[in-house]
Amino acid sequence: MTYIKPKFRHPELPKNDLGYVKSDYEGAISTLCAGCGHDSISAAIVQSCFELSIEPHRLAKLSGIGCSSKTPTYFLSNSHGFNSVHGRMPSIATGANMANRDLIYLGVSGDGDSASIGMGQFVHAIRKNVNMVYIVMNNGCYGLTKGQNSATTDLGGFSKAGGLNHYPAIDLVSLAIEMGATFVGRSFSGDKNQLVPMIKAAIAHQGFALLDVVSPCVTFNNKAESTKSYDYVRAHLEATSTIDYVPEKEEITVSYEAGMSALVEMHDGSVIQLHKLAPNWDPRDRFSAVRRLQKAQANGEVLTGLLYIDPESKDMHELEQTVDVPLNSLREAELCPGSSVLERVNAEFR
Amino acid sequence: MKPTDITNPEYFHKVVDCQYACPAHTPVPEYIRLIAAERYTDAYMVNWESNVFPGILGRTCDRPCEPACRRGRVEDEPVAICRLKRVAADNKGEVKSLMPTAPKKKNGFKIALIGGGPASLTVARDLAPLGYEIHLYDEWDKAGGMMRTQIPSFRLPESVLDEEVNYVLDMGIHTHFNTYVSSMKKILEKDYDAIFVGTGAPKGRDLPDVEGRPEADKFVHLGIEWLASVAFGHRTTTSKKVIVLGGGNTAMDCCRTARRLGGEKVTVVVRSPFNDMKASPWEIEDAQREDIPILNNMPPKAFVVEGGKLKGMLFGKVAALYDENGKRSLVPTGEPDIFIEADEVLIAIGQDNSFPWIERDLGIKFGKWDLPVVDRTTFQSTLDRVFFGGDAAFGPENVITAVAHGHQAAISIDLFCRGESVYNRPAPMTNLISQKMGIHEWSYDSAVVEDLRYTVPHAEKQVALKDRKVEVELGFNTSVGFKEAQRCLNCDIQTIFNTSRCIECDACMDVCPTSCITFTANGTEDDLRKRLKAPANNTSQDLYVSGNLNTGRVMIKDEDVCLHCGLCAERCPTAAWDMQKYLYQVSKASPIWSISDL
């Protein structure tokens, strides 16, 4: 019996700008089922944070309940973490972000955690454009509780125990676009080449970034006919474009044919480079994204890639006009400026 | 790259770094696991089958396995493989009854072995069980060769040597001791069906051209002759001030022996830089621990003799310069010569082969450096019934190499006597068995311990320096032996990949602690080595390449720093990976002891 990850690492692991190697971003060894898609997403998060040279103490991971919500234990063990009540991660993230706007917030949830019990919380976090990355590890079932049908299970699909699903599936990306989300993407746990740049771009985005990541549950929902299985996704994968994320200081070296590529500049100066664009789709145009999504749905395709982005996004702090510094850094002098200031404020209401 | 052919017996053999590096290919991880299981007798027999002298080698082996050990590539130090061998030998039970015996009924062939060192003894052991009548000649009164005459007792107690030499001689070997063979012609005239020459490299090099050498002769000895005279008790004392010339293991044995015979100020002087010294690092350390200074970059210039007595030696000062090809030249620095006082000088600057007793008109061809012309695979000379092995074949090496030669020569002699081609080499015995016992359960200890290498305790210096027969190294006790055994990474438990089972979930790639596994598009080896998850710069280690997977990619595993931890197989949902024990055994002339029954 192992369940102990040896401490030895490859002696020639590359280092990032901070001098860290990738294993500095790892977590405890996973206790999920062998082959669970969630583990691949964890690995993609590790890879992304390593490549972005994020200082681990600058990031907070938050989650609800579910196999997916357990994963923060399996990555970034040197970062902050909060494991909330089922479906309540969005409000914890909102509060944390309000108190300290300087951290990077990485929310991890499941289709059950977000599309069922946490739906109310989910849509309000979108609506407030909380500056965070929100990853849904979407396996179309409640994995942790033995595979019951969830709100993203295919209409007419069966749970492993045989339960027929009578209800239409909620499409989280369509819903998010509808709710005014400012960064919406979909990916697949088995495609790190796409997933890693998407996570990096989502971290760079100033505002709410939803990544709906199809993540097969090998134990309860990996039947070939399930749209969340390895085989189905691989056979029906369609991407809006390929995606590269280029940090600010790096030069863009690859150039593509006109009309086939687009550059999206992010608020921090970094750039998302998209190429081999799907016809009639513009990443900054909400309508084209919705159209493209509905077409894919009609064709039984799993449309992945960046779907919609608003590079001019205004996040909750900007909308609320909060101070530039984290609220938790305000001292008594700033919070209780004295009776003369109170006088002045009261005078305004007279 | 093409998919790896794992049915080639050499593929996984190479992954077992220590076994691959061992000239006799001893199944190292197999015996280390047996030590951890306190099965010392079995561990001993795994060794004995392969290297004939586990107790001797567990103390004296040159250990080419240790620099090769995988552990040395993931942490500071390799597993103490050699000293674990000694744990098996020190703690074994009765073993003789497990060893083969010579049959009463002989097969009718008669073999002569010239020289009684490890090479000849190995030939004897491998052939005696087949019914060969074996005659062993040695000039000394006991067998063992240089293991007896050269390796000092403080490194190898006589009792250990006698025990393991006797296991062989007791197989009904006809010994002709105190018999120096002075003519090969006469041996050939006797009725031997085959002759094996295992006479070693018995001539020590001298410094005939150094000024004052003839005048100093009474006070100067050749290291190997001097060590032999000490071993046989002919020489029991030495002067107080001794200079030892040379930087190899013989020099280390000479200086340490001199310290025990009364040498108070013993100095080793080496022509070349410290880092170029041929002696094993641990032998150098042991000498230094016994207060013996080692002076480098000082070639000898003159023996200084006054009034018929040696006063000391004069040395020049040089610096080593290396050209672009790494070729070294020693250039005088112009500093003044250095005089070192001495009453005696031991010259230990190397050995040469010498075959004054082999007439040159017998059909046995000699080539460069007066070495016989010998086939590297069959060990046959240009005279078909004469075979060479050990130091006699290709120049001075070590005990384990002599043993490896002996095994191969025995196969050739057996083939030759039976009238078969000596090139008809038997394939190695191999076996691959799954270690899976359940989910997360293997029949080996897959967890990787982080313990650093344990050091072997030494006898107290004061005690050891008083008596040349007091063994310095005390060996691991069984509990430290267990802990050291646990450091072994079980490199013989292979990761076996089944392409058709893989669903490309990436779990194995993500979990692998040492980033060995990558799923990627195929390419040339050079290209792939650069774009794996971690650079695969150690080209001496292979890449394990799968067939094409459903997405068109391939699985590439860099064998270099795999910890054999089994996590890939544990995290695989479809058992596309399995951990399987690979046993590789060099075939011997006769079946000696079957490991596969373990």
Ligand SMILES: Cc1cc2nc3c(=O)[nH]c(=O)nc-3n(C[C@H](O)[C@H](O)[C@H](O)COP(=O)(O)OP(=O)(O)OC[C@H]3O[C@@H](n4cnc5c(N)ncnc54)[C@H](O)[C@@H]3O)c2cc1C
């Ligand atoms: C000082 C010293 C220390 C060493 N320490 C180590 C060590 O720690 N570990 C290690 O692995 N190796 C060591 N070696 C090397 C090792 O001893 C030899 O490589 C090994 O013994 C070679 O084995 P062999 O069977 O070829 O011949 P040898 O062991 O040399 O045996 C040959 C025998 O044949 C006898 N002989 C020679 N000619 C005749 C003849 N014409 N008639 C009859 N008999 C003859 C010799 O006297 C000798 O007994 C050391 C060598 C020296 C010199």
Ligand SMILES: Cc1ncc(C[n+]2csc(CCOP(=O)(O)OP(=O)(O)O)c2C)c(N)n1
């Ligand atoms: C308030 C509350 N209700 C119900 C549960 C039981 N429960 C635990 S996990 C889970 C569903 C998780 O599904 P999902 O978010 O899709 O995660 P997965 O395990 O599939 O990754 C449920 C219903 C709970 N823990 N708490």
Ligand code: SF4
């Ligand atoms: S039950 Fe499903 S979701 Fe949960 S760990 Fe297992 S495979 Fe992953």
Ligand code: SF4
């Ligand atoms: S056994 Fe598997 S997981 Fe462990 S180091 Fe080797 S390849 Fe990696």
Ligand code: SF4
């Ligand atoms: S864990 Fe198994 S199924 Fe998954 S990629 Fe590795 S070998 Fe293939």
Ligand SMILES: [Mg+2]
């Ligand atoms: Mg789920």
